[in-house]
Amino acid sequence: MTSRPAAPDDQAGPIGNEKDCEVTVPNPANPAQSAQQAPASEQAPASEQATASKQAQATDHAAGQAQGAADTQAAASTQPGKGTGSFGRAWPAASTGPDENAQPVETIQVLTPEGVLRADDGPSADYLPVIESLGDDLLRRFHRDMVVTRRFDMEAANLQKQGQLGLWVPSVGQEGAQVGSAHATRAQDHVFPAYREHAIAMVRGVDLLGVIGLLRGTTHGGWNPAEVDNFHLYTLVIGSHTLHSTGYAMGIALDGNYATGNPDTDEAVIVYFGDGSTSQGDVSEALVFAASYQTPQVFFLQNNHWAISVPVSTQSRVPLVQRPMGFGIPGIQIDGNDVLASYAVTARALDETRAGRGPRFIEALTYRIGAHTSSDDPTKYRTDAELQSWVAKDPIPRYEKFLRSRGAGDDVFAAIAEEADDFAADIRRRTLELESPSTDKIFDHVYSDPHPVIDAQKLWLAEYEDSLEPEAAPGGDA
Amino acid sequence: MTMTDKTMDASAPAPRGDTTPGDATQPGTAHPGPAQPAVAQLPMAKALNAGLQQAMRDDPRVLMMGEDIGPLGGVFRVTEHLQREFGPKRVLDTPLAESGIIGTAIGLAMRGYRPVCEIQFDGFIFPGFDQITTQLAKMTNRHEGQVQMPVVIRVPYGGHIGAVEHHQESPEAYFAHTPGLRLVSPSTPNDAYWMIQEAIQSNDPVMFFEPKSRYWHKGEVDMTASAVPLHSSRVVRTGTEVTLVGHGAMVTVLLQAAELAASEGTSVEVIDLRSLSPIDYEPIVRSVQKTGRLVVASEAPGFVSVSSEIAATVTERAFYSLEAPVLRVTGFDAPFPPAKLETVYLPDADRVLDAVDRAMAY
Known part of the structure; x- marks a missing residue:
């Protein structure tokens, strides 16, 4: 596709409708159950089932409307260069359309979409020895982590549809980039996520119920970074955390806890961010500071090609991997749906930066197969053809082929599928048990030191609630 | 020498010494530095300089960050000579980016440092407004108390200096409206000397508004008197x-x-x-x-x-x-x-x- 998507169809329903955005992607844990078959939980109360039913009707309605939008897009895509009056045509056309976002710049790929290790002599060959040194346990662990995260993701999406979460942020499609790079970190490293890094959270030891809590509205945090291998909190203001990660890496440098020559103790930072965030000033400032102070830090860009509805070609007219070079930071582009490339390239970049060779930048080409969030409707801005081209590059099936070629049998995959189902069931059970926090949570930890206004308001609320009839008291589970 | 001349290499000694990050109760008000007389007539800018110097001597985790604060000593000279005494790893001339200054200070505070950021003029704080209000102010709350944010942001503010646009403003209310921040403003050199040290000892972010029209007015600074509480009128x-x-x-x-x-x-x-x-x-x-x-x-x-x-x-x-x-x-x-x-x-x-x-x- 070489033209911009058509303008959104005004008839296609309100923003934030409950359109079912997921496409049918293989669920390796249970091929019989697609994302669209969201069973109403037996545990969900009747009122929630009613909500789910209402949403299902809305879904059907929106699906019909969305089909119209998709048809319009299809028509537009057959007329390259002929705009349909969309906003984008008011500006000089970008040299690349959405499909060209992925233009390769020596993309490092170890495992082909067919699941075969590349045998050519290109730059990717450098990384093969890293992969060949890995044992079967770790190689299978990669698969397990991708499958369990996807199963978790689908369960959370279902919980959202059933009214148990206010919102869901799917990571489907990005598991390869995440699991590979996460396993490349060392225990002493610090990881700064954006908010779609569920697989990385799991690899670093976060109880994913913490992520659920964020979206169920029971917490703004969800875990203590110091207790989960330095996996820091999700940050929702796009790109803000890149500066925090750079500041943290400056602290490592000030402490001298890097470049001692011992990779088992030298620390490094890795920060995850997306293609949309590269337009934020904070990301550029983080690159400036990182270059100025030569921080031990890897910038890991997951280019999933869409910043909600805006394609990466609107964020940048050059491949994003070329951005860091202007800041004096080496960049490398990888096939982000190749978990092995993600592992090998990230491991090397982290060890280079922890050795004192300065910051590194990795652009992982991947794709957000699902919606931006459960409130999004990607059928309004991207084509099914584009989506299907990426589904064909799904990181999980290709990796399964690779493992089978190395001798893993049905029993291995059945066991992982069962583990994934158990994981999802456990998340569902504990989600339904998550209770509203105490009203103290409004006031506790606004400040570290005592604060008279907070103390007075906390006391006032307690006395006010005591003064009310019990059944009318706000907060809690009433 | 600036930080960009000399990157932070591992061969230099770590600045924290034996101090444990997170131990935030270092007394900083007990004694004057050896170079300062116990009682002196100082303009506010010099009193702040003496207070910052004392805070840096008391606690190796205290860092200065800002634009032109190194060899120049800041456009108002409040950080004059500090880089000479403490070196470019503790007095950081930063790139010219306020959001970058605040955002990296947050990361340094997560690491256990106590950054003191200088904003050059009141009207230039707004590129850092997002980091201050959405990140710095909320970080402890988001972490449910697991992380402290002992960051001080020094803001020369106010009029009466005959300067151009953006150099004479009083933006306190924007920050007073933000839960999670503390705001103070000294009116005398003696308060400036003590309050900056107390602000640095706070475990919460403190916006420190310095009345720049008072920078050059002298007053008695008693470096032996114990400080009155920071948040008292x-x-x-x-x-x-x-x-x-x-x-x-x-x-x-x-x-x-x-x-x-x-x-x-x-x-x-x-x-x-x-x-x-x-x-x-x-x-x-x-x-x-x-x-x-x-x-x-x-x-x-x-x-x-x-x-x-x-x-x-x-x-x-x-x-x-x-x-x-x-x-x-x-x-x-x-x-x-x-x-x-x-x-x-x-x-x-x-x-x-x-x-x-x-x-x-x-």
Whole structure:
């Protein structure tokens, strides 16, 4: 596709409708159950089932409307260069359309979409020895982590549809980039996520119920970074955390806890961010500071090609991997749906930066197969053809082929599928048990030191609630 | 030498020494540095410099960050010679990016450091506004207390220096409205010396508003006296008929007004707020219970201001003591004007006295 998507169809329903955005992607844990078959939980109360039913009707309605939008897009895509009056045509056309976002710049790929290790002599060959040194346990662990995260993701999406979460942020499609790079970190490293890094959270030891809590509205945090291998909190203001990660890496440098020559103790930072965030000033400032102070830090860009509805070609007219070079930071582009490339390239970049060779930048080409969030409707801005081209590059099936070629049998995959189902069931059970926090949570930890206004308001609320009839008291589970 | 000349290599000694990150109760007010006399006449800029020097000597986790704060010593020379004593790893000349300064200070605080950021001028804080309000202020809350944010942001603010646009503003209210921040503003060199050290010892982010028109005015700094609490207001002149409240450079104006009022036979009490968030209301309410009249003054525009907040709260707490409505004397609700008009825009003693007269006429 070489033209911009058509303008959104005004008839296609309100923003934030409950359109079912997921496409049918293989669920390796249970091929019989697609994302669209969201069973109403037996545990969900009747009122929630009613909500789910209402949403299902809305879904059907929106699906019909969305089909119209998709048809319009299809028509537009057959007329390259002929705009349909969309906003984008008011500006000089970008040299690349959405499909060209992925233009390769020596993309490092170890495992082909067919699941075969590349045998050519290109730059990717450098990384093969890293992969060949890995044992079967770790190689299978990669698969397990991708499958369990996807199963978790689908369960959370279902919980959202059933009214148990206010919102869901799917990571489907990005598991390869995440699991590979996460396993490349060392225990002493610090990881700064954006908010779609569920697989990385799991690899670093976060109880994913913490992520659920964020979206169920029971917490703004969800875990203590110091207790989960330095996996820091999700940050929702796009790109803000890149500066925090750079500041943290400056602290490592000030402490001298890097470049001692011992990779088992030298620390490094890795920060995850997306293609949309590269337009934020904070990301550029983080690159400036990182270059100025030569921080031990890897910038890991997951280019999933869409910043909600805006394609990466609107964020940048050059491949994003070329951005860091202007800041004096080496960049490398990888096939982000190749978990092995993600592992090998990230491991090397982290060890280079922890050795004192300065910051590194990795652009992982991947794709957000699902919606931006459960409130999004990607059928309004991207084509099914584009989506299907990426589904064909799904990181999980290709990796399964690779493992089978190395001798893993049905029993291995059945066991992982069962583990994934158990994981999802456990998340569902504990989600339904998550209770509203105490009203103290409004006031506790606004400040570290005592604060008279907070103390007075906390006391006032307690006395006010005591003064009310019990059944009318706000907060809690009433 | 700047940080960009010499990157932070691992061969240099780590600055933290044996200090454990997270141990935040270092006493910093016990003794003066060896180079400082115990009691000295210092302008506020020098008093701040001495306070920063003392804080850096007391705690190796204290860092300075900002634009031009190294060899130049800052555009107001508040950090003069600090890089010479503490080196470029503790006094960081940063790239010219306010969001970058605050955002990296947050990361350093996560690491256990206690960064002190200098914003060059009041009107240049806004590129850092997002990091201050959405990240710095909320970080401890988001972490449910697992992370502390002992970050100080020094902001030279206010008018009376005849400068160009963006160099004479009073943006306190934007930050006073943000939960999670603390705001203070000294009016004297002695307070500046002590309050900057107390701010650095705070485990919460502190916005430290420095009245730049007072930078060059001398006052006695007693480096032996123990500090009064950071968030306390203080009666600086006693009187019986009208209470005047203000902070920073406005305190000098209020004292002038009080002197003039006394010459006209009106007894005025003056209170230096010192802390803008939280506000220490006890001395104010006690004073109003005595005088029955309150005038609140500031250089900032009055709409949705710290002055408005004080007026509302004192009305709630001392309603039956009031003989007149609480009056505000503030900058106008217009952009800070070109410098030739600043004396018209900024409240002076005459405008304060006009309000005193109106309060007395009720």
